[in-house]
Amino acid sequence: MTEAELAEFLRVEGLCDGTPVVETMKGGYLNQVLRVTAGSRRLVVKRFATPMAGTLFPNLPADEAEALRRLAGLRVAPDLVGFWPERSILVYAYVEGAPWSGDPAAVAALLRRKEAADPAGFRRVPIDAERILAEGDALFARCRAAPSQPRPRAARLGPPARLSLIHTDIGAGNLVGAGEALRLIDWQCPAQGDLSEDVHSFLSPAFQILSQRPPFTAADRASFLTALGREDVVERYARLRPAYAWRMGAYCSWRAEVLTDPEICARYRRAAAAELGDMEPLE
Template sequence: MTEVELRDFLAKQGLADNGSAFRKLKGGYLNSVWRVDTPDGCLVAKEFAKPMTGTLFPNLPEDEAEALRRLAGLDVAPDLVGFWPDASLLVYDYVEGDMWDGDMASVARLLLRKEAADPAGFRTVPLDPRDIIAEGDALFARCISPPDVIPPPQAKVPPPQRLSLIHTDIGVNLVGAGSGLRLIDWQCPATGDVCEDIYSFLSPAFQILGMRTPLTDAQVQDFWQAHGRPDLEERYNLLRPAYAWRFAGYCAWRSEVLEEAEICARYRRALGEELSYMGQKA
């Protein structure tokens, strides 16, 4: 959708006029995202690319809209303005503020607030280390030149006490600060284990793909201290190797299939970080 087409579409919905300013936003690897400044406020308009298959992060516009509805009032995500499936267009309130600045406690508190959302009805993701590792195996099997690595042992981990609405790709998709921190880009939500969300924030690979420096050990400990759930920390530590293996497989595969050299190099670095964590080399 061109700027002219988007302006016309939003005008018909009463969300923009001739005085509205449109600016295409950078970031993300897939969808087209615009900032729209109107006399009544600032909006984000996201036009979705075609659905993806065979990836850990499917592009699901209906699910993003539903996730934003479920999260309304929890101070977790942007407020939904409207969703038009036929146009593959989602509009939500713009979150004022800079990208997340390193405040670990604010992320821990946001994830605790998120637990109040109803997780029912979204796609499901594996909970058991065996199944998570199997997803990693399948991703490595797609590679033309996979690294010479072996999967981690399959730890015995009981199912979570409750399922959660999880984002699955937190990384650096965080805007604002303190109680105003918000988690954006909900196009691949799932019903799953909150530990998967914690991994997608704490993992060095996710930080690297977001063009940030991996978190330090001290920052990770600050997160857990603020989170105040030692039971989840223990569970996370048991699941961490399986998540690392799966995401390493994803990074290895993506580094081969993407065309842009800079992004491929970023995926290779992310792969190296996860293999290093597991005591292996790329």
């Protein structure tokens, strides 16, 4: 779709009058994301690419639209404007504000607000250590290079008290705004799972590196976990962290081998090394 075709689509759907200003937004590794300014209205138009097979982060347009519907009014995600599945186009309100500034308490509060959303019907992801580790094993099996660290042992623990609607990809690049205005964007791979997985994706060194930010310090992590105020989730995160790190390290190792952009491949290699070096369980 050309810029002129996009403008015509928006006019036909009643989303703008006249000629909008269209800008390509930076960030992301897969979909095309455009910011559209039409008078005083600012929208984000996401055009979904064909998803890769066998990835931890599937590209699910209909699921993103449904997640935004369920999160409406919770002050967690952008406001959905519309979804056109036949065109693989999703439109939502542009989130005003700067990229996340580094306030862990704001992210903790956002995760607590998110718990009000109904997770039923979304894809189910593993919630026990052995299955999480097995996903990492499958990804390492595709790699030419062997992992730099041995596979961690699987912690034995029961299921969480309840399943949550989880984002699965809370890198800093997907957080916009500050305080209660903080919003979590890019919901193309939501799931029904363990809230501790979202905790890991936020605190993970790999996710930070892929967002082109330095990994968190031990003090940063402790501050966030204290602000979360969920001892049950913190305990699960502490025990599942080695399994999550193994799987994310495997994912980054695989991506580093299959992608072609040298800079992005190098970033994934750094992320893999950081993740596999961070598999010690928390005390």
